[in-house]
Amino acid sequence: MRPARGGRPTRRTAARILVALAVLGGAAGAVLLARPAERSAVRPATPGAPGEARTARLAGALDAVTAGVPAALPALTELIADRERRVRAHPGDARAWAVLGAAYVERARRTADPGGFPAAERALRTSLRLSPEHNADATAALAALALGRRDFPTARTWAQQALASAPGRGAAYALLIAACTGTGDHKAVGRYLEQLLKADHSPAARARAAAVYRDRGWREDAAAQLTDAVAAATGPAERAAYLEQSGRYAWERGDLDEAQRSFTAALRLDPARRDALAGRARTLVSLGRSEEAVAAYRRALGDRPRPEHLLELGELYESLGQDGPAGAQFERVRERAGQEQAAGVDTALVLGRLEADHGDPEEAVRGLREEWRRQPGTAVADALGWALHRAGQDQEALEFATTATEEAQGGGVRDALYEFHRGAVEVELGLSGPARRHLEQALRTAPAFSPLWAPEAGRALAELGEPVPAEAPAGIEVAADATG
Template sequence: AWAAGVYRDRGWREDAAAALSDAVAGAASPAEQAAWLERAGQLSWERGDREAALRQFQEAVRLDPDQRAAQAGQGRALAALGRVSEALSAYRVALEKQPLPGYALELGELYESLGLTDAARVQYDLLRARVSRDEAGGVDQQLVLGQFEADHGDPAAAVARLRAEWRRQPGIAVADALGWALHRAGDDREALRYAMTATDRVHGGAMRSAPYTYHLAMIERSLGRQGAARRHLTEALRINPYFSPLHAPAARAALAALGEPSMEDVPDFRPPRG
């Protein structure tokens, strides 16, 4: 399983999947087997394989009904497959037993994508309440709270929270979240620096991630870098066309609005005559 994590971070998806398969086969208990299956489901989800992700998440829950991460994963995959009622039920079960802020954010965004704004607001209130309880207990939830505030609350407050988080524990996820919060707050030039940190593999960026690449693309679009934005929107949707019930449709709309590249922007490389 540790090897699978290394392979995943390097973008070696097939090696990661094979290593996780070995981990599942060598597990010492059903609960351990379910944990590795949940990781395999995450890997399948990240590469846009909805069906494989759902099978792996379902098997994890069958082996260990307390595997709430797999329960929430089922919700994610079912929503991507258009099985919305089942997706909502899966998320509710996960939240009933383990009300993590991240699950509440995912369910809230699914409700919002369906136009159910009141139901979404209930989940967002749950997220805030859970973060407050966790923080009182010494659990750091600033990353998920910053992600929530950037899209659904106060982007300026998200920037302040995520800057502090970056000082405490800089990392790829924090770089992506801070870059997106800066974009939402209107500071695209600084946002680009963090978004590039999160996605530039040469300088330590993450594996190919649809959400991170989408964030980079939208920042580039705001800066007028249409070619780069078009390329990264295409890449994000190629990695996982279903990465978010809210942002994947926004990515498709943005790509359509950019249209085809203009031939006027292509330099003339024809050699001079004679």
């Protein structure tokens, strides 16, 4: 049952998770959310026609990239080659340029290669030059490109144009929700989610709703939406994406067995899925299987490592007392971030986290202040608050830590690291009661949320000790034990 007017849905039962797991080996019959016009660009072959399988793969990849649904890499590669041939033969075909640009964006995202973003932008701007009016395919793909670059204000602008060109388009609502989340406009997120769920009942819409519910701290509702998305997903790549998302949320709430099952199932369907490989590594760290985790991270990093995964591996090495390998990974974060910046990616968040804990906290504060000015999302509030704490500015740090963790300020997400950050700031300010509460919440949410900071949370909590019982008011005797 979907929520009325974007509100909280009725909670599902845990039994629905078993339904999703039961369909992993079977075929699903749900239809992708692409519009009929999108599906006709690559016509399905008639039974027995030459190249029927290839045509079907191209049609599926086309549906995926135009509808914002994860696509299988082999089919995506075929679609790119097909559209490249098309624009060479017909350089005035605006839609072919738009599909090509969208496919470039998806490939860059899937392979962690933002070097493909400039080519995507050229293709998409060519499409707009050829067809500047009502070109929803190009404007939606430009919004997706901006999201890939972590440029949320630009993503919002392009997504609004896509929606104006094609009212009711589910993919445009999903892009707007992601963009508004990044800019911290939580009221707009609620409005667009309501409109998305009215316009679109697809698995992709359910996965986007799950992300919103997760950000609001509605964990059971997020899990239920993902269970439905997994069960209804059309193909292996799409199903693997929702399983990875499910595993990530399970890890965040400390359910390591469920996280392992989800990541393993995702990788069985899509072995090249880097975020699932990294999720499995993260889960192995939380299980205390450090050697296996190091090997899993190396597989996830491959030849195009994501900076955030390099940072995680560096912190794992540091937690093991291996300062040399840790430092090498931190340098790789800077190197890889520089490469991403050259492709137009905003890396202020990951660099701010790196500098706060493993470099220059003052530099982290400067970079994250600018990031907060541009796009004040919850993740930036947490990172800036922590950088201020590491730089010794705890009073201001508490303001941002509160923003990241208080539901009334948009920080409804129940993230153990955010709770720890706030508790650590409160320890420094002598706020023992709130500090104890937030440190306990961090460890209750996910006891092994970080190889570096979970042990520190335990030590800080032990040093705080038990709360001192309140004294009875004068003139009132405390009742004796009735059995004494």
